[in-house]
Amino acid sequence: MIKKFDFHKFKSPYEKMKRAELGERLAKLQRLVKNKKIPVLIIIDGWESSGKGFVLNDLIRELDPRSYKVSVFDKPTDEENERSFLWRFWSKVPKKGDMAIFDRSFYFDIMNKISIEADELKRDIRDISTIEKQLHDDNTIIIKYFLHVKEKTQKERIDELTNHKYSELLVTDRDIQQNQNYKNYCKHFDNILKLSSFRYSPWNIISGEDLKNASKTILGMTIDLIQEGMERLEAKDNNNEGYIRGHDAKVKPLENVDLSLTIKQDYYESKLKKLQKEAQKIAYKMYAKGIPGIIVFEGMDASGKGGAIQRLTGFMDPRGYYVVPTSAPNETEKQHHYLWRFYRDHPAKGNIAIFDRSWYGRVLVERVEGFAKINEWVRAYEEINQMEKHLHNFGTFVLKFFIYIDKDEQLKRFRDRENEPDKEYKITDEDWRNRKKWDSYIEAMNEMLVRTDTDYAPWIIIEGQDKKYARIKVLQEFIKHAKNHFKI
């Protein structure tokens, strides 16, 4: 990509065009993109002191500031360091109709880590590929630029900046190190660029030797690539009907659930506190060791998720965990990839986030009620696995509970709730609506349990007919899996 880059031959058809005209065209395109509600992500990466700031400035000059946003990525902050490395990027990806321009990007960490192990590099790039693929599949136009300069040019720019009034803001140790080890960095970047030039988001190498030309080239290419992207999306829209999904999973985990399991009141009482104290200790240990945890609760309506969560956390220090209740996405959330809002709630190191319903809504309610298109929810199984893998790679303990009750039990509980004045809020029209589609839900749940049950984020099915049994089992399984995870 850059190792054998021929600066001499780098010519672009845009160099001869008028700067102002290109700017106007991009501004028009921005309005079009806004109207069509297409998100656009433009990444400007490259050598330090290669002129990224200059081209970025020029790129946005004519744009309407109300629908683009520039995000600058430097060393992660405290808060960002507490979470997996993709976390800070997810919060900045563009919503529908907006342009997000990233100064540096997902590649920041690995580019600066010249002595990274090959395995770690591959793993990180695999994780990066998932965010780019997922955004691409969600109709984002992704454009990646790498600004390339010669060793000598970089040196000159660094010298120039060092003489600048605000040089301490402009030149960092990174600049100097890169220049002093130019050859090694060149090899390192070349490797990264090759590994991460995905079909759906290839790198564009731009010579930064003449910045005015570079700037024009980026303007021109951006216009072309957005147009190409829009064509792709139109073609895709027309193709949508032809989507054929694979066979249904044959294994149906919910068929084998033994709903007759119960425990006695006195056993429950003697066990509960003991287990809660053990769960408390585990949460404490996670806090001390800085291990983040994610516990997902899914299940039928009225299956007892709330009660199980309450018992699980009964003795945990409230400063170490929080519950994320999940309902239908709000307007802002709908403007984003469906995983976006869940990323926001990922726990920091040492914290446990308990999701009362979760991203699995995509393959449950959104599938059954038709809120997601078939290709969207079919794709979601893999996307979810990728996100959970990414969390696992960061060291997050991920565990998922599915609480199962049968149709009669649900009816009984709905009726109970309707009759208890202060539990009324727990039963809604939506619950009755979902109940009517019981069989479709069972089908979707079975498929979910098969396709997203992984070593790094297993599903535990909880027999929920007897609430006490369910609560004890949740505690026991949490303790068992946690101990296993931390090898304690």
Place this chain on the structure above:
Amino acid sequence: MIKKFDFHKFKSPYEKMKRAELGERLAKLQRLVKNKKIPVLIIIDGWESSGKGFVLNDLIRELDPRSYKVSVFDKPTDEENERSFLWRFWSKVPKKGDMAIFDRSFYFDIMNKISIEADELKRDIRDISTIEKQLHDDNTIIIKYFLHVKEKTQKERIDELTNHKYSELLVTDRDIQQNQNYKNYCKHFDNILKLSSFRYSPWNIISGEDLKNASKTILGMTIDLIQEGMERLEAKDNNNEGYIRGHDAKVKPLENVDLSLTIKQDYYESKLKKLQKEAQKIAYKMYAKGIPGIIVFEGMDASGKGGAIQRLTGFMDPRGYYVVPTSAPNETEKQHHYLWRFYRDHPAKGNIAIFDRSWYGRVLVERVEGFAKINEWVRAYEEINQMEKHLHNFGTFVLKFFIYIDKDEQLKRFRDRENEPDKEYKITDEDWRNRKKWDSYIEAMNEMLVRTDTDYAPWIIIEGQDKKYARIKVLQEFIKHAKNHFKI
């Protein structure tokens, strides 16, 4: 408050009650509060090692974790340090129907700063009083506890924790310092507690000598105080009709605007770039000096806010500013105080946030269209002034532009927009709706311009009939005020 606190006499009627019963009662109350959509904020502050964690744990044991959230405040993070000290608390205040429990609170900084100057302390407490008052007026029930222990007890607890397996997590320098300077801290805390025991949010001093009793007392008092709060809110609801507002402002700034002002094309062109470069330099300087900036744009629909913003930022480094477009609040935002969403977008040190419409919507569209009740928007003038003062205290440069055009000019621009295919999105039904209430808007704008024009956040009225004139004036005024602010 605590200096002469008699530990011996501290007895509460709750001590004799059953713990489990109190817990159940609070859980019921939580459901009631949820149904009535009342936000509840409980603050647990106090000496280090006084047992805050213990009572907090006990307080939430029976609560439904889906509608409370615990926030622990310790030293501010990087991100928090970049903003005014109230910023991090605003993001955690409870939404309607939720309980937020704060472990430490707004008082964290001042409590830990024993040698704080009297003036600084007063200023900070004044700022704190505004958040408590504003939340209170917005129907939040605020309950503040201070856990008080004797010097000897604190010492014993510290010693105990020091022997704990995870002692480095549990005991900090703060604990030891407080104990070694117990008398001075006692005086310092006493002073703070006195100054911040507001009518609408008084402190409750709780003896932490016997933690089980303390815990019961806090449970019992919380129940009583929530009930009292609910009664107050009901009474307030019934009183609402009786609200009488003060006189209208007599000064009407918009009456004296000279809309005939224009400039020539060649003057515009010769000036624009020069001013833009100067604005760029100022933004740069703000970045270097770590000064945050807030520029507000308000004005009629189609008055040219977007174009003016574009010209103002034309040469600024996009890494140093961002534009916040403001539309109607979404569902989540509606669950909070109207200032909440704007706090979220407050700039970090060195950054400029440009608000395209803003919190002034409260006294403009929300007033005119009746989205806010009369007492709500009348109160808002003062609340807004308080927020801007708080920003000013932090060193933020705040400047507000109001672009004015007359009714005929607006009609002309609406028609132009309708005829231009790629500007169509700029004109909506809402624009036509607002236009019908032109005179009411003028009245609201006049009042706003009078009541919120302050030394620390002045309004600049821009004659907007001639777009070029307006753009040049915005640049000139920005430069002038900024230079004045930084004394350059």
